[in-house]
Amino acid sequence: MTDPLSEVIALLQPRAVFSKGISGAGPWGVRYSDFGQPSFCAVLEGRCRLAVDNLAPLTLEAGDFVLLPATPGFTISGFQPVVPERVDPKRVAAAKGEVRHGTRGGRPDVRLLGGYFVFDSPDAALMVSLLPAMVHVRGVPRLSTLVRLVGDETREERSGRELVLTRLVELLLIEALRSTSGDDTPPGxxxxxxxxxxxxxxxxxxxxxxxxxxxxxxxxxxxxxxxxxxxxxxxxxxxxxxxxxxxxxxxxxxxxxxxxxxxxxxxxxxxxxxxxxxxxxxxxxxxxxxxxxxxxxx
Missing domain, CATH: 1.10.10.60 (Homeodomain-like)
Known part of the structure; x- marks a missing residue:
């Protein structure tokens, strides 16, 4: 049986994962400029605020997963007023270990795993146009497990790494997209x-x-x-x-x-x-x- 969602993801040809741990405490905020590539974020513990351009802000909680198929500009922050630090995601060097924002030391208010990948298909624009600007999934443990596996595989330099990451990202996309449905889903x-x-x-x-x-x-x-x-x-x-x-x-x-x-x-x-x-x-x-x-x- 042909599954349209699986076909879309197969034609997108996702690959090349970069991911990093992020934490924040006290007054903190980061403003990312328009990136264009697909990105994701999973909340491992705590809470934070996400404001994606042209979309209503939302509070992310532990267990939440967010997928931005085309990643417009967005701000992620704590809940205290702050002027966000501006970051160009295309110029950020691969970070070693967890990136900390706000108050240094002590227990963070939130811990995240964020990452991005690329779609190899020249038809990516068409495929992405069929998907929502943002996919927000809450309470799906399978997604958290997949995100942790992506993080583990990204850090390790084991043989077969690229193939494993490609398969994990395909699973991540399918799991996230099929968890999103209903009348509040944007046209697509x-x-x-x-x-x-x-x-x-x-x-x-x-x-x-x-x-x-x-x-x-x-x-x-x-x-x-x-x-x-x-x-x-x-x-x-x-x-x-x-x-x-x-x-x-x-x-x-x-x-x-x-x-x-x-x-x-x-x-x-x-x-x-x-x-x-x-x-x-x-x-x-x-x-x-x-x-x-x-x-x-x-």
Whole structure:
């Protein structure tokens, strides 16, 4: 069975983890500039305040996990008024041991494990646009366990480190994203998969990518009228059904072309096009270059 969430993460190609321990006590605050790469933070003990640009501030507690798929600017701090220290995450050298903010020495008010990684896929922007700006998960022990394993693996220089970290990050992403659902989730794939009517249609699109889908057929799988399905899908996922399907087909096609294992006609068939010429025209218009040139340049 095809799982859309797993497919998105596989196409994102997450890798290269950097993580560090952070603690704070007394008046403290750190302002991180816009980073762009995906980052995460787990609260190991205590409490702190997180304010992500353009989102409502929230209080983080022990056991909380936060994922920022594109990491805009944000401030993390204690609860006392303070002018935050400004940090450019792109220039921060790898820290040895735990980084302490605020009052030195003594028991900290909060201990965190923060980190970031990269998405290797050139289609990362499309994939990230299907995810919430911030994923906040509370009370999922499996996530805390995964974060600790990431921290342990980051510190150790053991053989197979990069492969283990890649697998851990994939698990971390899946666990975090599937723990986030409901009506308060922003429009995107997660909210669509949480909708009992839309989820079957989304899974059908992913499972049978070669099928010449129509809105009417997808509406039937959702047990909705054509107009009700179109409106609900667009509002919930943030894209019209055929737009989502087209973007997904192009993302899968780019992944196949980069691997250079199939001919253009075979790639066309894999993503639902009856002829190589029709696929080439659609791909060229969407990507800005024909599939053959794209494959050679990848």
């Amino acid at each position: 794939l997660l909210r669509g998969l949480a909708d009992v009517r839309l989820a079957p249609a989304i899974r059908q699109m992913h499972r049978h990518l070669t099928r010449p889908w129509t809105v009417a057929q997808l509406a039937k799988s959702a047990a909705l009228s054509r107009s009700a399905f179109f409106e609900r899908f667009t509002r919930t996922v943030g894209q019209a059904p055929m737009e989502y399907l087209f973007d997904w087909r192009m993302a899968v096609a780019r992944g196949l072309l980069r691997r250079r294992e199939l001919s253009i006609s075979e790639v066309a068939e894999r993503v639902g096009y009856s002829s190589a010429s029709t696929f080439t025209a659609a791909f060229s218009k969407h990507v800005g270059q024909p599939p053959g040139r794209f494959s050679r340049a990848s």
